[in-house]
Amino acid sequence: MNFELVPGRLSVPSLSALAAFEAAARHGSFTRAAEELNLTQGAVSRQVAQLEKLLGVALFERVKKRVSLTPAGNAYAAEIRDGLSRLAAATVSAMAFRGAAGVLHLAILPTFGTRWLIPRLPRFIEAHPGITINFTTKLVPFDFAREQVDAAVHFGDPVWPGARLHRLMGEEVVPVAAPSLVERVGIRQPADMLRAPLLQQSTRPRAWATWLEREGLAPERAMMGPRFEQFAMVSQAAVAGLGLAIVPRFLIEEELRSGALVVPVDRPVTGTEGYYLVYPETKAGLPAVIAFRDWLVGECAGAV
Known part of the structure; x- marks a missing residue:
């Protein structure tokens, strides 16, 4: 050599x-x-x-x-x-550009991806059959320069150095539980919830504290209870009757329709944070990024 x-x-x-x-x-x-x-x-x-x-x-x-x-x-x-x-x-x-519009490497939040985004993707694929999307999951912001990712769905504040952000939607966070737990504990008002286990979601450590404080309740037990990494896991734990969960309403629409979960006290919290599509300046001109951005922003039009 x-x-x-x-x-x-x-x-x-x-x-x-x-x-x-x-x-x-x-x-x-x-x-x-x-x-x-x-x-x-x-x-x-x-x-x-x-x-x-x-x-x-x-x-x-x-x-x-x-x-x-x-x-x-x-x-x-x-x-x-x-x-x-x-x-x-x-x-x-x-290689994917052969007769196609390219590949989009997309990082998504796990539950947002499985519950909200993926069920809607057939509409994107129908409109853009030449684009292939490869998925990975990311729970926290990362350095685009060190990851093989073109764009990401991010929840939080609109802050990501060196990147463009497009707001998609906010969220309403509500307490939910299995009907059997609501009946067994006798939940009729916010204070009754403190008699049940409060299920924790790792990336939202202050979710219960915020809700309890808004209801004028002491937050001492707000961070006590089984802890789960993803909303899908904490929601399933609630369905199983392990305790009360506090989750974005749009991520549990199926469970609410089926009756697997109920909102015992419907007093949602709407924060200032939101969901954003994020991509680095260096990827702003990619046809796949542009097509996905325009489609996703359109899908979210009129959301909370």
Whole structure:
């Protein structure tokens, strides 16, 4: 492998050398890396040796027939793995343009995605059959520069450095419970709820405190109770009669229609936060992002 610096341009190792190193680092074995890459063990060993010569640093410690990463190798492997993953994703995205409008890598909030967005997606696909959407879930804001994501659905305040935000909707948060629990506890007014377990949602730690304080009730028990990571989980726990949940009304429409959940005291809290479509400035011109933005904003027209 030849390496030479070209004025005004940084040369890098070949992809074959980087792939050999990454596979060896992941498996901790040149032999297993060779099997994965359909090479000989000697070819992988030579690629790694040339890479170490190029870098001027040892990437592996070799003891008899075993190899292990050095501290420098461990740090380099993490960066190379991320880079190769990005190259693979970029390649797939480019291939998707064959006769199509492209690929949209979208990060969604889990329950918002399954309960609200995905049931409506057939309308988007019908209008834009050439766009493929790949989904991932993100519960908190992240750095677009380090993730293979074109856009995200975000709940909170309209703050995301380096990104554009489009408000989609707000929400009404209401307390809900299984009818059997309401009857057993005898919930008729807000104070009665304090006799039942209050189910907690991890990303909304102050939800119960806000509701209780609005009702003039002491919030001492507001954060006591079983804790769940997602609204889908806390809603299902409420259906099972484990306690009272406090959730956005639009995420439990099906349970309310079926009677699996009821709102024992219908006094919703409407906050200042909302749902936003977010994407970085660098992706603002992508046809898939533009098409999805226009469709989603239209779908949310007239929402709370």
